[in-house]
Amino acid sequence: MSNVIQFLESMGKDASLSMMSPEEYAAAVKALSVDDVAQHALLNRDQNALSDSIGAYKKMMMILVPAEDDDGEGKDNDQDGDKKQEEEISNN
């Protein structure tokens, strides 16, 4: 695990680290063994610059649900959609 990820994980799970004052936070970042770009991104709390500095994807797609489920059979017409929903409701 890289030092940056390790630092973020510690901040995420440790209440005292998550409540650091700006001065404590800056000191903690400066004490990390990371390159200048990552350190700068951390100090500025710049999420995009941090991603760039550690070689993460630039843009993430996070939409995991469609407005309508096609149930693997192409687009439903309204009647089919209604029927499927009725079946789902009666199965629950």
Place this chain on the structure above:
Amino acid sequence: MKKTGSMVCVGTGMMLGAHISPRSRSHIEQADVVFAAVSDPVVELWLQAMNKDVRSLQNYYCEGKSRHETYREMVEAMLVEVRLGKRVCGAFYGHPGVFALAPHKVIKQARIEGFDAHMEPGISAEDCLYADLGIDPGRFGCQHYEASQFMFYRRQIDPSAYLILWQVGIAGDRSLSRYSTGSAYKQLLVELLAEHYPADHEVIIYEAATLPISKPRVEKLALSELMGTELHLQSTMVLPPCQAMLRNEAMIARVEELERVLNSKVTVATTQQ
């Protein structure tokens, strides 16, 4: 007889390091292969440190490609490994079963094919929203809709409860292939909402923090200002109630009558003893 492959979908929570459950983490660490669909690129690197075979599901997305196809490919990619007899873990940001299609589908299909499959819950964006905005969904009630679905179907809106619209940044996208929709789509959404809410009603645009160095986005604006507001894939719109709850006097009278009858029966029984 159960087959040897297995499928588990776990939630990583919203914030790196802060929300993942011990059991979800151990599923990730112990799996033969992990498929990751998370909201932040740094979170994906974090998962890669937990297991030597973490495969991103990001590659299946493509602007201009229907997400129906994307979700089918995700499900199939996971099932291929299950059928090979592997312990497969799908790691999804937030809660794997909330506003997420592929986890439900892959579990259902794996079970149909005779494999062990289950879901472990996670801390969702909805959970973070309640904490960050100080909203208790039990106070006035709360309706949740996917924003496009809300536009495409006639829903019964209760303006005395909270209304929360998810994926509002792509509201109105029928193609399921866009990464954003423009102000004309937002205008339609505002017109639909204006049937129930005044134009100057204060709404909130919310985005949960995904790294412990970040803050959540909490932007308050008038409903009519939505067109000029920047929305992202992860943006959610919260509409607080604009009306007081109306008491159902007829039902209250029926409950009172029921209590009166029950109390009189208790009194009679006590007198006879």
